[in-house]
Amino acid sequence: MVPLLEVRNLQITFTRYTGGLRQHQIKVVDGVDLSVAAGEITAIIGASGSGKSLLAHAILGLLPGNAAMSGKIMYRGEELDARRQEALRGREIAYIPQAVTYLDPTMRVGRQVRLAAGGDRREAADKQRRAFRRYRLGEHVEKLYPFELSGGMARRVLVAAASVSDARLIIADEPTPGLPQAEVREALLQLRELADSGCGVLLITHDIQAALGVADRVVVFYAGSSVETAHAQDFSGDGHLLRHPYSRALWRALPENGFEVLPGAQPQPSDRLEGCLFAPRCAMATAACSKERPEMRHVRGGMVRCYHAT
Amino acid sequence: MVYGKWFAMKLIRLCTLLLALSIVSFCLISLSPIDPVQAYIGADAMRVSPEQRQEIAAYWGLDDPPVMRYLHWASAILRGDMGTSMLYRTPVADVIGERFLHSAALMAVAWLASGVIGLALGIVAAAHKGRWPDRLITWYCYTIASTPAFWIGLVLLVVFAVWLGWFPVGLAVPAGVLAAEVTLLDRIHHLILPALTLAMVSIAPIALHTREKLLAVLSSDHVLYARARGEKGYALIMRHGLRNILLPAITLQFTSFSELFGGAVLTEQVFSYPGLGQATVAAGLGGDVPLLMGIVLCSALFVFTGNLIADALYKLVDPRMRKGGDG
Numbered sequence: 001m002v003p004l005l006e007v008r009n010l011q012i013t014f015t016r017y018t019g020g021l022r023q024h025q026i027k028v029v030d031g032v033d034l035s036v037a038a039g040e041i042t043a044i045i046g047a048s049g050s051g052k053s054l055l056a057h058a059i060l061g062l063l064p065g066n067a068a069m070s071g072k073i074m075y076r077g078e079e080l081d082a083r084r085q086e087a088l089r090g091r092e093i094a095y096i097p098q099a100v101t102y103l104d105p106t107m108r109v110g111r112q113v114r115l116a117a118g119g120d121r122r123e124a125a126d127k128q129r130r131a132f133r134r135y136r137l138g139e140h141v142e143k144l145y146p147f148e149l150s151g152g153m154a155r156r157v158l159v160a161a162a163s164v165s166d167a168r169l170i171i172a173d174e175p176t177p178g179l180p181q182a183e184v185r186e187a188l189l190q191l192r193e194l195a196d197s198g199c200g201v202l203l204i205t206h207d208i209q210a211a212l213g214v215a216d217r218v219v220v221f222y223a224g225s226s227v228e229t230a231h232a233q234d235f236s237g238d239g240h241l242l243r244h245p246y247s248r249a250l251w252r253a254l255p256e257n258g259f260e261v262l263p264g265a266q267p268q269p270s271d272r273l274e275g276c277l278f279a280p281r282c283a284m285a286t287a288a289c290s291k292e293r294p295e296m297r298h299v300r301g302g303m304v305r306c307y308h309a310t
Numbered sequence: 311m312v313y314g315k316w317f318a319m320k321l322i323r324l325c326t327l328l329l330a331l332s333i334v335s336f337c338l339i340s341l342s343p344i345d346p347v348q349a350y351i352g353a354d355a356m357r358v359s360p361e362q363r364q365e366i367a368a369y370w371g372l373d374d375p376p377v378m379r380y381l382h383w384a385s386a387i388l389r390g391d392m393g394t395s396m397l398y399r400t401p402v403a404d405v406i407g408e409r410f411l412h413s414a415a416l417m418a419v420a421w422l423a424s425g426v427i428g429l430a431l432g433i434v435a436a437a438h439k440g441r442w443p444d445r446l447i448t449w450y451c452y453t454i455a456s457t458p459a460f461w462i463g464l465v466l467l468v469v470f471a472v473w474l475g476w477f478p479v480g481l482a483v484p485a486g487v488l489a490a491e492v493t494l495l496d497r498i499h500h501l502i503l504p505a506l507t508l509a510m511v512s513i514a515p516i517a518l519h520t521r522e523k524l525l526a527v528l529s530s531d532h533v534l535y536a537r538a539r540g541e542k543g544y545a546l547i548m549r550h551g552l553r554n555i556l557l558p559a560i561t562l563q564f565t566s567f568s569e570l571f572g573g574a575v576l577t578e579q580v581f582s583y584p585g586l587g588q589a590t591v592a593a594g595l596g597g598d599v600p601l602l603m604g605i606v607l608c609s610a611l612f613v614f615t616g617n618l619i620a621d622a623l624y625k626l627v628d629p630r631m632r633k634g635g636d637g
Contacts, residue, residue: 090540102535
């Protein structure tokens, strides 16, 4: 079956001017491969600064003007180019941003959700009211301005906005930062509901445990590239089912799994590593690792970017 | 209730402002090298004896120490008497009133035109950032912004009044026509060139400011999210950009009263337009202390009113301010 969304070897390069007119290229996203199937949640986990949000913007076609993209993004088997992105944004592809700052501060939230619904006025208002009821938002909420919402309400408004647009693909970028545990659970269950109703969900987060609770597949990001695609069940025990040494390190760094912190830090795009991005911190690294970047390959039903994975 | 307290605070601030301003201006005028008696008698200096000069000085109260003169003037002002203009030999209030009408017409036209056109140009430039409409508009703005107002006035005067003969070269009404026979059309005809000069100068900062603000808004998170919801083009700009830039634009528009007044002084001088600006120059050069002080106070009041309106509108437009949130 053709996946709903497929990303192949995506790279994003920013052009910056340094010291007058000297152009400077920074490759911020460097090799991302992943897919999202209808009815499934694919979670992307990784430290901040690993290029997760940029991936979301690239899929939506909302990269800033000084960013150049290469690689392929396929949506329902066809290439997702700028024209298709513009046609599908807000209709088939919905975006759940991370914070209340993504709502227009000068517009009542009800109207903003109605704008997401599209269609004629009455229909949009109807959809918005139904979505608000579904997400436990009182009738008065539609008349409020974003600054009057609590963190939990703002998050529910953003989910409601995604649910009114009949989307097939939902991209949720860190939908749960700074929320109490119960709210986080609720937010993720709402995403699960959307997936169970047939949507494909791409969940971007750095909260590994929360993601594992609802996701079907997990993509691990490291320094702007995807290093592994695993099943959510692979994250268990001491992590021996995981394929990439970084995934295992991430798993073992969790408090309940030993709190073993990997020394060193993620390389910066300006470091321009030739070989595997993880090699400098990897216990398994050999000479071959720092010579050439490993390709994504299939291992035990998942995918991994490592020469030594078995 | 909140508004009442806010307004009272503003009034107190206005009073202290006017007091400080009057003291500073009075000091400056006292230190000015222009001798009011000399400026008054001007070319007749040879025929005026030292005794007569003494009498004029005594008549105007110039022999008193500055502090006495200031207190004398200030107590008269508090009673509502702005004094008599030395140059025009009529009450200052009358001079300012008549002059202000001319200036108000000029400034209102320029103000409205620059506000509307400047905002529109700024929006167009931001919407087409980096493409030719943007480059054309920013080119115009930088050119105008680096050109003095009086020079633009002179160029317009040469082209449209001298070469083409479409407009009169100066004044607010035709020369040699009875006041009763001056038509509204005559007044508009005389107003166009000075107003155009003033508007051209005022458009540039407003357009550039609008462009900057709109670009900032367009790169904000909430516009990104709006685009992710499928909104685009001018509809998006009007919905999510305009209201957000309207706040700073309104403030700028009303706080630009001071620049407007400054521009009017130069423009009126070039076009011999009998407005408040021209009277300021005349009063300054002629050492007409009561008139100059009157104009200083009135223009301060004018600029202050602009800022006051800006603040009040800010409260109205921004829901965060209106609902008393902390933003």
